Amino acid sequence: MAAPPRSLPALTDALGSLERGQRRRRRLTVEPLGSDRTAVRVGERALVDFSSNDYLGLARHPALGAALAEAARQGGSGSAASALVSGHSAAHARLEAALAAFTGRERALLFGSGYLANLGVVSALAARGQRVLLDRLCHASLIDGARLSGARLLRYAHADAAQARARAGAPGLPLALLASDGVFSMDGDVAPLAALAALARERQAWLLVDDAHGLGVLGKEGRGSLEIAGLGSREVPLLVGTLGKSFGLYGAFVAGAAELIDYVMQRARSYMYSTALPPAIAAAGCVALELVAHERWRREHLAGLVARFCERARAAGVPLLPSSTAIQPVLLGEAATALAAQRRLAAAGFLVVAIRPPTVPAGGSRLRVTLSAGHTVAQVDALVAALARSCHGDEP
């Protein structure tokens, strides 16, 4: 990364250079459209959204909207303080207890967002002079947490447990913390959690699994990557989950043993020095958790769509990465290629956003297709047909 510019002309140059490299980011303005949970309007176009993280189709669920509105009507719009001052309410306590029960842990602690949770937890449990080990593709918030901690940051090749072991260094060398995404956000594959748990135990390191994309989605009960791997609080002491993805809301939490979570609460600066979530979000979170836990059909329908998408897209020659989750990346290489494919898909009625560096490595630009329980089989089939055409460069 070049040093940030110090004058307006230099800023203009820097933006121009991003533009020429097809890396300048612009936001779409996306509006919900009608009662179909995945229909959106972008400019003049009605599109089916295949780019959200709303895996269970809850972000526009009427019961959640109603819970949010009712709780805000009764309890107000904001928490008005950080949780350690006066921002912690009965609704927050109820949601923390429910999340602890759902994840099979003694305690959960709510954070403002997943970014803040990872920043706070990692920097609470590692410090200058210690070592932290992360997967090369883990989420930016884990990396930033490690940087903030001042600990030495070590990375291992993506999902390579053998290299993680090698990078951990000689057995006498202490390791403070090992962290990985459960499901990787841009690749959709799953971490080798059992091997990481064994390594963390041997090295007496804390193990943190960030299951932002697994929780609610994977496992019969929706308990995520850890349910699939058959691992609990003993093997994985720190589980981070978010409310902004399969829960259809906003916010996040870390769950684990009571003393460990209490320690994090004493030390995590992103917890201490940030306003608590609005209590209405916490109240709606309890309703979302009920839906996540009990409406199994959402996971089953989604799993069916994922299997169908993979089979048909592969048969049609769409260059999918090996993922069996709701995140299905179509690898296209150059940023310009991915942007052109995004434009062709929009013309065909689909919102599938191109992901470019620095979010993915150079040469790894892709369309990140995400499937949701809110999609129909017909929508998925139509997307596959459009992808097959647009990956071969055909106009719709």
Ligand SMILES: *Cc1c(COP(=O)(O)O)cnc(C)c1O
């Ligand atoms: C989205 C995400 C986060 C950040 O969560 P927010 O609540 O959006 O801040 C953290 N980790 C992973 C793996 C994510 O995908």
